[in-house]
Amino acid sequence: MSSSRPDQPLSQLGLTARGGADPQISGLAVDSREVRQGYLFAALPGSQVHGAKFIPAALELGASAILTDTAGAGIAARILDESHAALVVVEDPRQTLAYAAALWFGGQPQTVVAVTGTNGKTSVASFVRQIWMELGHQAVNMGTTGIEGAWSYPLAHTTPEPITLHRALAEAAAAGVTHAAMEASSHGLDQRRLDGVQLAAAGFTNFTQDHLDYHETFDAYFAAKAGLFRRVLPEEGIAVINMNDPRGSEMRAVAAARGQEVISVGRGLGDLSLMGLRYDGTGQDMRFSWHDEPYQLRLNLIGGFQAENVLLACGLVIAGGEDPERVFETLPHLTTVRGRMQLAAERDNGSAVFVDYAHTPDAVASAIKALRPHVLGRLIAIVGAGGDRDITKRPLMGQAAHENADVVIVTDDNPRSEDPAVIRAAVKGGAPGCIEVGDRAEAILRGADLLGPGDALIICGKGHETGQTVGDTVLPFDDVEQASIAAAALDGRIA
Numbered sequence: 246m247s248s249s250r251p252d253q254p255l256s257q258l259g260l261t262a263r264g265g266a267d268p269q270i271s272g273l274a275v276d277s278r279e280v281r282q283g284y285l286f287a288a289l290p291g292s293q294v295h296g297a298k299f300i301p302a303a304l305e306l307g308a309s310a311i312l313t314d315t316a317g318a319g320i321a322a323r324i325l326d327e328s329h330a331a332l333v334v335v336e337d338p339r340q341t342l343a344y345a346a347a348l349w350f351g352g353q354p355q356t357v358v359a360v361t362g363t364n365g366k367t368s369v370a371s372f373v374r375q376i377w378m379e380l381g382h383q384a385v386n387m388g389t390t391g392i393e394g395a396w397s398y399p400l401a402h403t404t405p406e407p408i409t410l411h412r413a414l415a416e417a418a419a420a421g422v423t424h425a426a427m428e429a430s431s432h433g434l435d436q437r438r439l440d441g442v443q444l445a446a447a448g449f450t451n452f453t454q455d456h457l458d459y460h461e462t463f464d465a466y467f468a469a470k471a472g473l474f475r476r477v478l479p480e481e482g483i484a485v486i487n488m489n490d491p492r493g494s495e496m497r498a499v500a501a502a503r504g505q506e507v508i509s510v511g512r513g514l515g516d517l518s519l520m521g522l523r524y525d526g527t528g529q530d531m532r533f534s535w536h537d538e539p540y541q542l543r544l545n546l547i548g549g550f551q552a553e554n555v556l557l558a559c560g561l562v563i564a565g566g567e568d569p570e571r572v573f574e575t576l577p578h579l580t581t582v583r584g585r586m587q588l589a590a591e592r593d594n595g596s597a598v599f600v601d602y603a604h605t606p607d608a609v610a611s612a613i614k615a616l617r618p619h620v621l622g623r624l625i626a627i628v629g630a631g632g633d634r635d636i637t638k639r640p641l642m643g644q645a646a647h648e649n650a651d652v653v654i655v656t657d658d659n660p661r662s663e664d665p666a667v668i669r670a671a672v673k674g675g676a677p678g679c680i681e682v683g684d685r686a687e688a689i690l691r692g693a694d695l696l697g698p699g700d701a702l703i704i705c706g707k708g709h710e711t712g713q714t715v716g717d718t719v720l721p722f723d724d725v726e727q728a729s730i731a732a733a734a735l736d737g738r739i740a
């Protein structure tokens with residue numbers, strides 16, 4: 246990771262080397278292949294290999310300091326003894342790296358909030374950013390869809406590793422961004438990628454199955470998510486919690502134990518209480534209350550869960566110090582989040598095609614259920630599961646589609662290194678009677694062809710993605726584009 250910052254002594258990064266060495270550091274890297282002359286190389290324990298295996302390569306490239314743990318120091322003991330590089334050995338090098346990166350880059354927008362939960366993080370972060378911008382702030386959201394808003398920048402991860410994260414926050418601040426809403430993934434929290442970010446508030450959307458391949462148990466997955474509330478400023482930080490989720494009370498207890506004020510959000514309960522929704526073809530009318538004061542307004546968004554996400558976003562913006570009345574006035578201006586219940590195409594017979602990022606069993610069920618009241622006719626769902634991810638969620642995703650849609654088409658998502666037919670077979674296991682069409686473009690064409698007047702097609706799983714990963718190759722693929730091509734082809738129009 247290159248850096249244009251002036252060199253700083255190791256001690257300025259809060260690091261103490263064995264023997265008291267304090268070399269000038271010219272940059273930070275977590276991957277040996279990115280090390281340059283004078284860099285600090287963080288040799289982290291990995292899921293595949295210990296980064297210490299790459300210490301010789303990092304030294305070869307000119308690393309002047311190595312940060313690692315005891316195991317790492319042991320792995321590279323001989324070469325470290327022979328080298329002049331400073332050696333920093335700590336218990337948790339990921340956490341230490343995060344704090345060092347915060348000091349190295351030395352800046353962030355004045356107000357930063359974060360949101361965690363299995364589903365809804367991107368939507369909430371985008372709504373928070375949209376509200377801030379409506380209120381006149383220079384704001385960004387950062388996560389799965391990259392950094393968006395007043396300043397934009399692509400990101401490879403929902404929660405980037407700390408060097409990328411702190412560099413992005415510092416550069417955004419230098420570009421005049423005053424407000425940032427970040428997504429905190431469970432991987433990011435577990436790997437301490439956000440440590441060192443000063444968080445004014447944190448939000449929790451919901452907790453359902455995902456990522457058991459990484460966390461192994463629900464408890465470990467929940468503990469990772471709960472870790473966000475241990476990172477919010479104690480005493481002055483505010484927690485915004487969806488109390489309808491069965492784990493909401495537990496999350497609230499974690500925040501309260503840290504002395505954080507809690508803004509509760511829920512359907513028919515909480516400080517921000519969703520009282521009712523009336524759906525139509527283009528959005529919904531929402532009734533809610535804030536500390537028992539009732540409000541009614543229009544949301545140009547599809548899906549009841551987006552109304553819940555909007556209220557959680559309001560809680561985070563209010564937690565960041567904004568006047569609630571002014572916050573609520575912005576809501577009719579909110580626009581669809583890319584690839585989340587996005588109207589992608591319409592057929593000449595009045596039927597519609599939606600694209601959604603549902604890639605967990607709960608999200609597939611929520612997305613289809615949420616579309617139902619907006620639609621008069623049948624609901625057709627296209628579903629598939631990604632390769633190299635939690636295999637136990639596949640039949641559950643098929644089942645969620647089977648139980649909630651009128652017709653289910655099982656297709657490929659991102660097969661990655663796996664045989665797509667094997668993934669489809671697992672999804673089909675939960676969706677008896679489904680139609681199987683491996684090729685995703687053909688599945689979309691088939692789904693759009695089935696649409697009668699008043700029907701809707703929902704294409705789940707890939708949302709905003711613009712590629713399909715097959716093996717090591719990323720082939721261009723965009724569900725929204727394919728939906729409009731399919732509708733145009735079937736209706737004899739030019740897309």
Ligand SMILES: CC(=O)N[C@H]1[C@@H](OP(=O)(O)OP(=O)(O)OC[C@H]2O[C@@H](n3ccc(=O)[nH]c3=O)[C@H](O)[C@@H]2O)O[C@H](CO)[C@@H](O)[C@@H]1O[C@H](C)C(=O)N[C@@H](C)C(=O)N[C@H](CCC(=O)O)C(=O)O
Binds near residue numbers: 297403432
């Ligand atoms: C599973 C996981 O999260 N892995 C992360 C972890 O890598 P790892 O432990 O698997 O690394 P490893 O391959 O064992 O290698 C160990 C160390 O050696 C280093 N290395 C490796 C090779 C080399 O030549 N030189 C070198 O220095 C690696 O940089 C690494 O630090 O630590 C690395 C450095 O911090 C991360 O880049 C890497 O994220 C990988 C790329 C990843 O894809 N993560 C995904 C699963 C992820 O984090 N996803 C969440 C979103 C989830 C969601 O909510 O949907 C996200 O926030 O994006």
Ligand SMILES: Nc1ncnc2c1ncn2[C@@H]1O[C@H](COP(=O)(O)OP(=O)(O)OP(=O)(O)O)[C@@H](O)[C@H]1O
Binds near residue numbers: 708
């Ligand atoms: N509050 C919610 N409750 C249930 N499902 C939701 C909720 N919000 C979003 N979803 C579903 O989850 C999908 C992903 O939404 P979103 O991208 O906002 O979540 P996310 O947590 O950021 O996911 P990821 O980190 O994997 O990108 C949506 O397309 C929708 O199907």
Ligand SMILES: N[C@H](CCC[C@H](N)C(=O)O)C(=O)O
Binds near residue numbers: 710
């Ligand atoms: N952040 C999620 C996104 C999944 C998106 C879906 N299209 C898939 O490829 O499984 C993951 O990496 O598990």
